[in-house]
Amino acid sequence: xxxxxxxxxxxxxxxxxxxxxxxxxxxxxxxxxxxxxxxxxxxxxxxxxxxxxxxxxxxxxxxxxxxxxxxxxxxxxxxxxxxxxxxxxxxxxxxxxxxxxxxxxxxxxxxxxxxxxxxxxxxxxxxxxxxxxxxxxxxxxxxxxxxxxxxxxxxxxxxxxxxxxxxxxxxxxxxxxxxxxxxxxxxxxxxxxxxxxxxxxxxxxxxxxxxxxxxxxxxxxxxxxxxxxxxxxxxxxxxxxxxxxxxxxxxxxxxxxxxxxxxxxxxxxxxxxxxxxxxxxxxxxxxxxxxxxxxxxxxxxxxxxxxxxxxxxxxxxxxxxxxxxxxxxxxxxxxxxxxxxxxxxxxxxxxxxxxxxxxxxxxxxxxxxxxxxxxxxxxxxxxxxxxxxxxxxxxxxxx
Amino acid sequence: xxxxxxxxxxxxxxxxxxxxxxxxxxxxxxxxxxxxxxxxxxxxxxxxxxxxxxxxxxxxxxxxxxxxxxxxxxxxxxxxxxxxxxxxxxxxxxxxxxxxxxxxxxxxxxxxxxxxxxxxxxxxxxxxxxxxxxxxxxxxxxxxxxxxxxxxxxxxxxxxxxxxxxxxxxxxxxxxxxxxxxxxxxxxxxxxxxxxxxxxxxxxxxxxxxxxxxxxxxxxxxxxxxxxxxxxxxxxxxxxxxxxxxxxxxxxxxxxxxxxxxxxxxxxxxxxxxxxxxxxxxxxxxxxxxxxxxxxxxxxxxxxxxxxxxxxxxxxxxxxxxxxxxxxxxxxxxxxxxxxxxxxxxxxxxxxxxxxxxxxxxxxxxxxxxxxxxxxxxxxxxxxxxxxxxxxxxxxxxxxxxxxxxxxxxxxxxxxxxxxxxxxxxxxxxxxxxxxxxxxxxxxxxxxxxxxxxxxxxxxxxxxxxxxxxxxxxxxxxxxxxxxxxxxxxxxxxxxxxxx
Numbered sequence: 001x002x003x004x005x006x007x008x009x010x011x012x013x014x015x016x017x018x019x020x021x022x023x024x025x026x027x028x029x030x031x032x033x034x035x036x037x038x039x040x041x042x043x044x045x046x047x048x049x050x051x052x053x054x055x056x057x058x059x060x061x062x063x064x065x066x067x068x069x070x071x072x073x074x075x076x077x078x079x080x081x082x083x084x085x086x087x088x089x090x091x092x093x094x095x096x097x098x099x100x101x102x103x104x105x106x107x108x109x110x111x112x113x114x115x116x117x118x119x120x121x122x123x124x125x126x127x128x129x130x131x132x133x134x135x136x137x138x139x140x141x142x143x144x145x146x147x148x149x150x151x152x153x154x155x156x157x158x159x160x161x162x163x164x165x166x167x168x169x170x171x172x173x174x175x176x177x178x179x180x181x182x183x184x185x186x187x188x189x190x191x192x193x194x195x196x197x198x199x200x201x202x203x204x205x206x207x208x209x210x211x212x213x214x215x216x217x218x219x220x221x222x223x224x225x226x227x228x229x230x231x232x233x234x235x236x237x238x239x240x241x242x243x244x245x246x247x248x249x250x251x252x253x254x255x256x257x258x259x260x261x262x263x264x265x266x267x268x269x270x271x272x273x274x275x276x277x278x279x280x281x282x283x284x285x286x287x288x289x290x291x292x293x294x295x296x297x298x299x300x301x302x303x304x305x306x307x308x309x310x311x312x313x314x315x316x317x318x319x320x321x322x323x324x325x326x327x328x329x330x331x332x333x334x335x336x337x338x339x340x341x342x343x344x345x346x347x348x349x350x351x352x353x354x355x356x357x358x359x360x361x362x363x364x365x366x367x368x369x370x371x372x373x374x375x376x377x378x379x380x381x382x383x384x385x386x387x388x389x390x391x392x393x394x395x396x397x398x399x
Numbered sequence: 400x401x402x403x404x405x406x407x408x409x410x411x412x413x414x415x416x417x418x419x420x421x422x423x424x425x426x427x428x429x430x431x432x433x434x435x436x437x438x439x440x441x442x443x444x445x446x447x448x449x450x451x452x453x454x455x456x457x458x459x460x461x462x463x464x465x466x467x468x469x470x471x472x473x474x475x476x477x478x479x480x481x482x483x484x485x486x487x488x489x490x491x492x493x494x495x496x497x498x499x500x501x502x503x504x505x506x507x508x509x510x511x512x513x514x515x516x517x518x519x520x521x522x523x524x525x526x527x528x529x530x531x532x533x534x535x536x537x538x539x540x541x542x543x544x545x546x547x548x549x550x551x552x553x554x555x556x557x558x559x560x561x562x563x564x565x566x567x568x569x570x571x572x573x574x575x576x577x578x579x580x581x582x583x584x585x586x587x588x589x590x591x592x593x594x595x596x597x598x599x600x601x602x603x604x605x606x607x608x609x610x611x612x613x614x615x616x617x618x619x620x621x622x623x624x625x626x627x628x629x630x631x632x633x634x635x636x637x638x639x640x641x642x643x644x645x646x647x648x649x650x651x652x653x654x655x656x657x658x659x660x661x662x663x664x665x666x667x668x669x670x671x672x673x674x675x676x677x678x679x680x681x682x683x684x685x686x687x688x689x690x691x692x693x694x695x696x697x698x699x700x701x702x703x704x705x706x707x708x709x710x711x712x713x714x715x716x717x718x719x720x721x722x723x724x725x726x727x728x729x730x731x732x733x734x735x736x737x738x739x740x741x742x743x744x745x746x747x748x749x750x751x752x753x754x755x756x757x758x759x760x761x762x763x764x765x766x767x768x769x770x771x772x773x774x775x776x777x778x779x780x781x782x783x784x785x786x787x788x789x790x791x792x793x794x795x796x797x798x799x800x801x802x803x804x805x806x807x808x809x810x811x812x813x814x815x816x817x818x819x820x821x822x823x824x825x826x827x828x829x830x831x832x833x834x835x836x837x838x839x840x841x842x843x844x845x846x847x848x849x850x851x852x853x854x855x856x857x858x859x860x861x862x863x864x865x866x867x868x869x870x871x872x873x874x875x876x877x878x879x880x881x882x883x884x885x886x887x888x889x890x891x892x893x894x895x896x897x898x899x
Contacts, residue, residue: 240734242800247677249801279797280461280673281454331455357802364806368813375820382827 023049023179023194027153033083043143045155047177058177058197062141066108067306068197072101091312103226104264105307106347110220115210121328122287123218132209137304151179169206187278188245188269196348203341212336218326224307225256225264230294230319232256241355245269247280253352267352268345272327274338285329295320417547418620428616431609433563436540438606439503439533440567448575450672456589465793466523468669471530472786479778482535493614496539500610502532504603515593558702565698572691576684649764652822654777658784659815663808666792674801696747705755712836715823717756722816724749733805
């Protein structure tokens with residue numbers, strides 16, 4: 001028990017340490033744009049999170065390819081946007097007033113529907129010939145909601161498809177920034193630090209371009225970071241604890257190579273749900289191929305994205321990787337079963353958050369092992385005292 | 400096993416062994432007696448073996464799925480009192496057994512039909528009917544054993560029935576998944592499920608067939624059914640609920656252990672399959688095999704461990720060890736990624752040990768004539784515990800996942816452990832009979848008889864018991880008690896249930 005507590009103690013302390021780092025949030029939509037942005041599709045949401053040591057800027061850019069840009073800056077750093085240049089997708093039209101410490105960005109590049117004939121749901125760009133690739137900048141993005149709750153500021157965006165594609169479905173993305181390190185209140189209840197944006201992604205009622213009974217979806221993501229090399233390490237960990245995500249024991253993290261103690265990460269529990277009711281029976285699996293190939297000459301293919309408007313032509317020199325995830329498992333009815341898939345993940349800077357055993361688990365173990373231990377002592381005492389009494393009685397009787 | 404007095408009278412009336420007038424009747428009867436319960440044990444764990452399929456095809460949450468087990472347990476909170484009584488008073492053993500086997504078959508058919516008609520309600524109803532028949536059939540099965548094989552061979556026959564029952568449960572886990580996969584080639588979704596369950600019901604039909612053959616053998620080989628009815632007046636006296644108010648404290652402690660301990664076994668087996676698939680990445684059929692191991696281990700270990708307990712006594716000690724072993728097994732499952740085979744084998748061993756050591760304790764603390772109601776109360780409480788906890792376990796999985804489910808089981812095991820220790824302390828401060836060796840118990844019994852009181856009063860092992868000696872005891876009581884310690888006399892057959 002002692003050993004067990006000692007193993008747990010660092011966990012508890014570290015989570016307490018993360019908890020202590022509170023950030024003050026402010027959220028603006030299209031800051032400084034004015035009338036220019038009215039009637040346009042797209043939105044840019046800026047959340048500034050002021051912590052004790054620095055400010056984390058969440059820039060959620062939906063003009064073009066949806067981009068989540070996280071920038072760590074000193075205090076009193078502002079985001080400035082040259083809207084004329086920005087709306088013309090010119091490089092370096094988005095700036096910070098101070099030098100950034102570290103930048104980590106995630107671009108939702110393409111939505112891929114593929115025909116999964118063998119049913120495994122693992123997407124292989126070379127093997128799957130029947131596929132439809134939808135570049136996300138072709139979608140019409142609009143802000144459908146924003147909320148400012150005490151510890152979570154979030155924005156919801158909806159993407160619809162051009163008329164000529166006859167796709168009547170939509171993509172719904174909810175992005176959240178957090179004031180405190182806690183478990184999210186939506187299943188799978190990811191544990192977020194204050195240095196992360198949570199992305200909640202829904203493929204809602206998308207039109208299938210194939211036989212719907214073999215249709216799967218995959219997401220082509222691009223990760224950009226100001227680390228010096230392209231390597232990004234996928235780590236797959238089995239956890240003991242599925243308390244916050246019933247039935248899901250695996251957690252996947254993609255962490256960029258460390259530079260001066262700075263790094264970015266993507267993190268998710270290996271679960272997606274095929275129904276808005278996010279319960280275990282509606283769950284399916286998230287697949288990540290082992291290789292995440294580096295991206296070269298990104299300034300050409302990513303002009304219409306938040307990373308180009310920030311980095312400009314220098315984007316070619318920024319370390320970047322492609323991350324493709326696909327959803328499904330054998331015998332789950334494919335996408336056509338419910339026409340719905342939702343997946344939640346975190347994009348963040350620093351050390352990914354980690355679950356620890358809840359107080360309830362520790363309490364049951366503590367009481368359950370503690371009380372019997374006391375009783376064993378009492379039992380032993382009883383037996384010994386009886387033995388002693390008996391010997392004494394016999395001795396007395398003998399004399 | 401404490402033969403209810405009714406059987407003893409049969410023995411006296413009939414000094415010839417049943418079936419002895421035909422050469423192969425006794426082995427035949429033994430064979431059909433063992434396979435009488437096969438169908439019901441096979442089908443009892445059908446939901447557990449098909450958990451992933453059922454939840455998917457019927458689109459159920461884990462807590463809904465748990466209904467399939469809890470509704471099996473509900474009718475048995477009452478039936479364990481009257482199952483044997485009904486046989487005695489109304490049906491007679493031959494008709495009663497066949498009827499219960501038929502109810503089991505009908506229950507399984509309704510269960511399958513519910514799946515075919517896409518009605519979860521009908522499925523649950525089927526399990527309810529199945530439960531009504533299943534437990535009573537187990538009672539009837541034991542009744543037959545007592546009627547035919549009382550005497551030295553009885554424990555062996557019980558052991559054999561128990562092993563066949565466990566094998567039935569284990570085979571279910573191994574066969575059902577493959578059967579489903581095979582049927583799935585021809586039928587889709589819940590239709591495949593319904594057809595699979597229909598095929599499984601063939602085993603229940605087989606049990607019914609066994610019941611019919613047994614009735615025939617019994618009619619030919621033991622034409623004394625009238626005697627059961629004659630003696631049923633005494634049977635009635637045994638089953639009296641008001642007695643329960645005067646049971647001694649150790650009885651209630653044993654009951655609490657029964658409830659708490661078995662919560663960590665049966666609901667776990669019911670929900671285990673998906674746990675193995677999700678946490679240990681087992682395939683559906685691998686998970687079935689792991690789940691079946693509990694029963695396979697138990698089929699082999701139960702007779703051996705039963706013998707060990709019979710020879711050594713030390714019941715409290717063995718229960719303590721079994722509970723610790725079970726805690727160890729569940730801890731391995733909860734806090735490690737060690738291959739679950741180890742944990743499950745440990746669980747199977749501990750479960751067999753607990754079953755062997757726990758139930759006989761009731762006969763040590765409750766007077767002979769109250770044993771019937773004592774076992775009835777303990778089983779009713781246990782069934783109530785299982786009904787409620789299975790339901791709760793499903794809710795826990797849905798809301799808090801499998802770690803919390805394991806904590807739920809561990810919590811109950813801790814309760815069992817604590818009560819075991821309290822009982823141990825209580826026992827050492829009183830008679831000490833629960834944790835005596837067999838030899839000590841024999842001495843204790845002899846010493847308790849009034850004539851021996853004066854002679855043996857200074858005997859070492861006895862002084863703890865001396866404060867009990869002034870209790871008046873009839874010769875009959877003492878004889879019965881003595882016999883029960885020797886393993887001659889045991890649990891009344893109308894309440895003894897092989898599953899536990």
